Amino acid sequence: MSQFADDTKLVHMNLPGTHDACTWSYTPDVQKSLEHYTGPLPDSAIFRCQQHSIFQMLNEGIRVFDLRYAWNPGMDTIGFYHAQALLAPTTRMEDVLFGLYTWLERHPNEAVLVSLNYEPAEGRSNDARLQEALYRILTSSLAKRYWVQTRGKLETLGEARGKLTLLRRFDFDLLPAHLPERIGIHLDPRHWTINGKATELVYNKEENHIAYIQDNYRIPPSPDSNPSWCIDKKFGVIVKHLGDATNPNLHADQLYISFSSAAFRTEEISLVPRAYALGLEENDTKTKGINERLLNWLTDQQGKRLGIVLLDFYDAVPGLVEAIIGPRIVSRT
Template sequence: MLSLVLLSLCSVVLGASSSNQQFLANSAVADILSRGSPILGFDNGCSSSSKTCDWMKNYPDSTLLVRMNLPGTHDSATWNYTQATQDSLLRYTGPEADPAAIYQCQNKSIFDQLNGGIRVFDLRFAYNPGNDTLGFHHSQALLAPTATVDDVWFGFYSWLDEHPTEAVLISLNYESGTGTPRDLKLEQLIYNLMNNAVAQRYWVQTNGTLGTLGEARGKLTFLQRYDYEFLPASATRLGIHLPPEQWLDNTPIIEIVYNQKENLIAYIEDYYEIDGLPIGAGAAENIQWKFNATTAHIENATMYNRDSLYISFASSEHDADVPAETPEIMALGNGTVPGVNQKLLPWLQERKGKRFGVIMLDFFDVVPGLVEAVIGL
């Protein structure tokens, strides 16, 4: 579909022959995906034995998204943010306060995540250098100075064209820790990217509800985690709005009513910085605290509020600890102590068949079978 959209634009602009139009459309898509590759990676497809590549095809259209088990990734765009990346960006950012390991939460590209069964993506945007385009950040860490939000949206569009049975949820948050301005221009840029002619074909256009899998297949569903401070109140909204002032920082139980009329509620666990332990408590205690908070929230999802949205973040860090417990250590352990992901795998397997909701993971693929356990395969 994406090449057809660009094909129609080429036809209008150039009046070219059909073969030339197709060539131009394909070339335009290739250029866009290449520019977005520091975030997107490259789509190498799925193995024939993959259980997770098109796993949603086995669910009926009538399935409500809030009743599904959806594996997601926390800070999904950070896979390429190594120490070498951080060092190469000093001319843009200056020295970072923390090493790259504090910011890196994934090690597989967006395309690899999609092919690996991930269906919910946690992305943070702000200005790229020059304040003319929007890109991706994790706190003050600039992830790729030339890749844009628009490029990455096209990557999702192209993947969905190849996997029309699948539905993808995008949680998008404004990254306030970048030091770049929050102004009318920024809001207009992101608003236009969500509402232009191409976006209208690929984003679910309903507001205030997540709806059914059938309505969401082949499309992106929007979870808006930022407010519009400068655009008028009449600005079109897509998906559901999870206001940042209600998304309480570093909290194990968050409750947000995202549709007042129908009393639709999101329950969220986002206890990401272990703050109840003394400095030097070590990996074992930090990991156990995080595991306890996450599984308590997922347990609630299995028992209560069947038509409410549950989002549980299995991701965390404790950079105040000495040495720091990085996202990788918290997720995967330190070689001696198992991480949250290793502990979560058997816990989920023991509860196969229950509703877990959305589970957001760091380093999602390193523990074999974890994504399948989230889905319930």
């Protein structure tokens, strides 16, 4: 990011990110060791979306992290989940944030965006105590050194350097009135369309700031569906949304968020997240995955604004992160 001018708006930048970033260490052995917390779960491959640590992700150019949280067992600390899967019962949100703070100290020209999203499941509660615990983490004296403190605005790169910017996919609706401070971009979960192909979500009504979001993760079953058909369907949704982001005459100063990820469904049991991302072989036929197809598509988009692009298994296709970042983009301010 040192190659970009301070006055570059974050909404004009191409920011590669990782969907469900904390799943990187979720293996069959980890899943088995946590059954006394979760009960039996389906194949761990259904839940795993990454294979590199968060420090590796940072060092390889990832600048947006999708983190899903809920109470850890015992309800004393906040940890990370993917759907029903508990990812690490002793890892606290503070631990991950301390790691990000440390990395930013060493890379003060960089800016990192963190999307926090409550992960509901049976037996969990997004209660007032959880909201207050999260509030305390995000507004501590240490946090105020490392989080951009403005609300409802994505500022320039210069204002975000050396800091975390919060994409707040949760509500603070149960906090007591004496805790008024809020930070970040509130991407209201009540207006975030579940499985949406093209959501328009206003996060700052006064200044008409809108997030355009593609989060189409569950491909509907079809009588003629097969793995190749499903990957084709998801890829078509991605490039439609990214194509809108590249159009300078279409919402050029608004935020674009595109998920390349897709979820397992029982109608196509071979299509776990890794298969969507990297493809698979069936009956001596190779089906290309989303990542390889996306890399090919991006070769014709160099120099264009894409916005935030969230990936699964980004590192398995060399050059994908670099293709998203692209050449230096001149500020439009």
